[in-house]
Amino acid sequence: MRLYPEQLPAHLQAGLSPCYFIYGDEPLLKLEALDELRRAARARGFDERHRFDADEGLDWDAIFDASQSLSLFSARQIIELHLPEKLDKTGSDRLRELLRQCHPDLLLLLAGPRLNQQQQKTAWFKALADAGPLVPVSAPDARHFPRWLEQRLHRHGLKAEPDALHWLAYAFEGNLLAVAGEIEKLSLLDLAQPLTLATLQQNVQPHHHFNPFQLFDPLLQGKVKRACRILLQLRQEGVEAGMLCHLLARELNNLQQLQLGLQHGQPFHQAAAALHIWSSRQPLMQAVLGRLSAAKLSSLLAMLAAADRALAAFDDDEAWRWLYSLCVGFLDDQPLAISP
CATH class of the missing domain: 3.40.50.300 (P-loop containing nucleotide triphosphate hydrolases)
Structure with a gap:
């Protein structure tokens, strides 16, 4: 059970x-x-x-x-x-x-x-x-996090206005330990209810947190602004660009292998199983293949290669710029121009 x-x-x-x-x-x-x-x-x-x-x-x-x-x-x-x-x-x-x-x-x-x-x-x-x-x-995803926060506030006798609740979700996404501590602190302050956005901004220090594995799914979902936000936060938290390159290479290579399999008539679920892709992620992978052309996927891989070359040359800033460009590259299905 x-x-x-x-x-x-x-x-x-x-x-x-x-x-x-x-x-x-x-x-x-x-x-x-x-x-x-x-x-x-x-x-x-x-x-x-x-x-x-x-x-x-x-x-x-x-x-x-x-x-x-x-x-x-x-x-x-x-x-x-x-x-x-x-x-x-x-x-x-x-x-x-x-x-x-x-x-x-x-x-x-x-x-x-x-x-x-x-x-x-x-x-x-x-x-x-x-x-x-x-x-x-597991941490509630971005869609369900406001509801989790609402329940947590209710447990401590608190309520928040809708815009205050969404700010709290934005400020603490991925960091349940921190937000739980802040809610406990708020419960001791005898603040007027429901909590307003201004009240929260005066009394709460934002502290969101992401791990590298959270970067790729928003890209698959077409949520590019969210992915860029996660990327910038990961850089601020000291995550190495090389680690992200490794993770993105694995995911993009999986997409390319799936795309080749489909072009050769292989059923999607058979191709996904051969690559050991979790069943829970297969719908995301299948959906993004409907949006990304082969040329676009090749361009994204070229961007990743450019980031790798920048890392080999010890140019971290350039590598991060390429990673940001790669995320933005998921915005549409047009091929990208990659500088030599």
Whole structure:
């Protein structure tokens, strides 16, 4: 069963499952989901907690010893295990062995990073899915972020006018930890309700945050202004142009391979599967191929090559200019003129 963080309160009213796996790349939502599960467990008599990190030096025997021992003070206990980016064969085998030991007086709370489709097909992930609810956590996308903020404000007894809410979404996109702290601060200031744009701008310091993987999807969606904003913010945050070149090269090369496959009569989903493109991203890739001609895609790749040459010449400013031009190049389907 898959649960989302906002579904946990209703789920926990019906009781605790023996095992939960919270995974994803959003630290605030992961921390809050774990806290909610810990509180629910304490209310049911799970007074003892053992935490382990499954790194290379993990002593799995210590986990099994903890899971099988009873203290003098508590007959019910929590084993909390934080999984690494990759789980080796030993870790996979021991984890599945641990899951087989679940019983009513033992609660397993497992936390892990964001997982790709290949990782979600592994034996250990399937064993976790059989053992209890899966709780994926990820930051709300730009469309749903204002609603998330509205709910967060309501939780603290606050309301915001529509323009104030949209400013808050713009000011903190990608940084839930920061905006959660600001909302808590606002709740202590006894401000007039609903909060106005002027009130927020006087009392809140903007702090948005993006990661490099968020750059390409707006380009696929035709949201070029948003992509340019993300690009400029990434530069301010110290992301290296070379890293973006690498990521964009992979995505543009995938588009080119898909385009060639379609030209040779290959079904899109077959070509996408061969390139290991996530099913959730395939509609975006398919849609952009309807807008980009082969000549335009070649021009975009030429721009990326120019950025690479600038990096090789240690000219970072020139590389960033080419990256910005590449983003703007997604605006229409006309071929671009690339200077030699």
